[in-house]
Amino acid sequence: MEGPTSVVQKEGRGSLRLRLASILGGIRGRMIVLLMVAGIPVASIAIGNSVQDYKGALEDGRREVETLRTLVASRYGVALGISESVLATLARQDPRLSAEGRCTTAFSQTIELHSNEISHLAVIRPGQPPLCGTLPAGVDAEALAREAILGRRTVYGAFLPATAGRPAGLPIALPAGGETGDWAIIGVLLLRDYAALPGEGSIPDHLVWLIDRTDHIVSPGRADGRPTPVLDSAVLARIEEGGPGIEGRGGAIAFAGARLNSGLSLVVGRPVAAVREAARAILLQRIMELATFLIACLAAIVVGADLAMVRPLRLLSARVRGWRPGNPFRVSPAGTEPREVRAVEQAFSEAAAALTRREADLRAALEQRDALMGEIHHRVKNNLQIVSSLLNLQAGRIADPAAAEEFLAARNRVRALATLHRHLYMQHSFEAVSLQPFLTELANQQFASHNEAPGERLALKLDVADIAISTDQAVSLSLFVTEAVGNAVEHAFPDEARGTVWASISAEGEEVTLLVRDDGIGLPDRKTRPRGLGLQLMEGFAKQLGGTLVGGRVEGEPGGTSWTVRFPVRENPAPRPLGR
Template identity: 40%
Template sequence: MRGRLLALVAAATVPIAVIAGSNAWNAYDAALEQSRQEVLVLREAAVARHGSAVGSMREVLTALAADPDLLTRGPEACDATLEHARSLSPSRYSNFWVLGGAGELLCSGVPTPRGGNYAALDYFDAARSAGGFALGEFTIGIVSGRAVLPAAVPILAPDGTMTALVGGGLFLDSFLQTERRAPTIAEHHVWLLDEDGTTLPLGNAIAGALPPAPDLDRLRRYTADALQGVARDGSALIWAAEQLERGLVLLVGLPVGAIQDAARQALQQRLIELTVFVLACLAAILIGVELGVSRPLRRLAARVRTWAPGRPYEAQSGGSVPVEVFELDRALTAAAAALQDREQALTAALQQRDLLMAEIHHRVKNNLQIVASLLSLQSDRMRSETARREFAVARDRVQALAMLHRHLYMNQTFQRMSLRPFLEELSRKLGEAIGGGSGGSVAIRVEADDIELGADESISLALLLTEAVSNSVRHAFPDGRPGTVTISLRVEGTTALLRVSDDGVGIDGAADAGDGLGTQLINGFAAHLGGVAEFTSGPGTTVSVRFPLPEAARPVAVPDHAASV
């Protein structure tokens, strides 16, 4: 009972544990998701800061390329225009220049010898292929000697071919200065990545906080979502990237080790609290079940075990017990009293039945003995030897049935009987009636396991033995020849083997092979037992019948011995 109640309570706490565990996990996941959202916010803020510089570069170059008089006013005027554009923000722009369609330098905002060819620079082919604004890779400016980000916008002819190119250089220092001036929301890292993957750390960014090369390549190509992992220095970070322009990617990294540790500690704390709560509940339930259910039930079970039929059931007296246990105790008291009354009634009915059955079997036995006596008297009045023999056979059959009924009511079971005592008495009676026995020339020997059979099977077996023994005594030993008739009954597994054998002249040598009725009766009784009668001869005659034993038949453990009459 205690185990079942504990199992039910444990099953009832499963949903609570699942809900609490799910809430703890959701809190843990929410903490990690918060860091993911935070890095996305940092990315958008960095894009807003640094994207404006690239956007301004695009606007300036686009405006210069759209000036129709830029190339027609002459090189000096072109130089002046470009110088004026650079002077608008000299701390941001390193220079502006114009290249011809073949890459030759036409004019420059910073004094530079004309005629040099720059077609081999990466932004030249990028702008011509894109047909619009294009960025180059991080490089050192030819004129300024500082790190710059070059960009270019092509000047297109009406047929779409590039006739010239307006280029400009954006100081990378400007990104650094912008990052230093930005308000710090959280400790994070910012990098710029150009087309070939070169990284430019901004602010306090360090190279060890970069993701591994495969992750960095994936972030540079697919910049839609954040990526969490282990940085090159082994720390835990979450990164988010955004493309500022084609060929220029901004990468933001946020350390999340402390956040993960705090979230993990909070999760562990929640789980510990949940475990303590569940264990406390189970302990309280165990104590309550022990005091309120298990102990009263054990006491009740002990009283029930000590009760036996025929004895009064002792109800519980005094003490505090649950109402349900008290009602159960009252019900058991009433049931015990009813069982006692019913047992007394059944015992009286069973005794009455036994008396009636014994009286029936006794009267049947007496009636059969009267019939046997009448047959014997009638046989004495017969002049024909054949008629007297037939009356004697009929008398033997009736006496066998009378003896069977006597054994049934003496056995007091009325349904089953032990075969060995019956067979010994039957063989003795047959020997005396037919002329064998201790003073006759034919001895009847019994070798049988003691088993129990029902009344129907016992009747068939008795009549079969009567016929077989009668045939052997009357026909196997002509002219007063001495001999032995052996009755054998053995148990072999789930079957029994009955043999009636003699050492007489055999079927062929007998003066009278027996009447046909006796053989038919033997076959019929064998079939009723569930077997088949087999007759063998030489020497003597043997009648064998193997029949199945009923499941209730059990051999009686008595010493095996032989009896002879």
């Protein structure tokens, strides 16, 4: 058993289907659907291009940070190269050969000359104090010198923290004295914002981080003085040195990394939030432009379909509904309708004219048929009256009372049929006959045929419903009433006895009940008198009506005889086709 929720859902789906059928059933709705279907490829291409442009804009942000990495790496390489060149020049001059004062003076002059790159210089021999120059606290000069001398290569140490007025530093150790030298020159490189070299413009919105051999991260600062955010360790783990750029959390900054040398790595960043927002704004703008275009197309289609097709068809529909058979249907003289609508209008006008002519022909044929049928029924009635008169004359010349009675009974049956035909042509209806006036006249006619008048010796009480039956059933019904009423008047009241004859017809649904009874002496005993012709005819007529004769002698008060037939109302059988 379905619950109330499922019933409501089904009703909602049914209502939605009806609403969709109502919308899509008209020309406007179908044209909108066709436009939407036709616009799917266009919309798909436009949206696809917009999405590609959006992705391209984001990719441009990543490419920009890769370009920034290349530029900054090259500039830091220049700075590191300058510093290494200075140290190499000092190593070739062998400052130890000079007096200590002259060595220190030479270092001071060098530092003063390269004050933006180098802050300290010193000559270090492992196991001894500095032979010349000084180094700041925090520089592991012994380990750096030993590693440089043993490896005969340039070695970079751990970052020195920035102090007041001095940026962070990077110790550099360079082996000196040739292949067999046992000393090294150590300098401290100042980690400034080398993203802008002298004589070149600064790269806007750049972020730079340096990573030393101990994975310590330091930022050399920014030329505009703004602080550099802390580099997220999760982002650092995803950066590939020399690999493609990546986006950080939230996609606000794009990062790229590079290795400057064996002891120093570079990470650059560039804010891409503005690029992302600009790309998103362009994407939304493209989508809005597409939606506006499609809506404008839909509006144009709706208005155009209404003006060019729906309105002319609506006007044509109103004119068609207002047209009445027999009247001409005139084509609109405006001539502004589409050719197809005018073709439909012209076709309907021609069909209406043909229908009017056909209707006139049918009406004339029907009138002719009615006149012919009326004439036929009139002549049949006249012929039956002649037959009835002949039977009446013949009965008057027969001496045998029994034979004369049979002739009179035949006369009454012929009169009943003549009365039926008279009612048919008087009512101008040849398919059905109204029972109320017909049976009233027929019952009174039977009284008159037996020289009786209703209301004198015998009373006649009729209760006939105002119904109509087919002419086919009316023939059997008229003959049945003739037999039943005639038998009651002739045989139920002998010796001038008084009494009443009742006849009634009632309808219940598609069935009719006919009742004829009297309060006379009743039927004779079947043992003393066999069944007569009248009863046999009544049974046959009841069968032709589609029912069964029920009744007979009524016991008790008031006595008499009662006959009932219950039969269905049938239409006349279809006429048989004429043979060729």
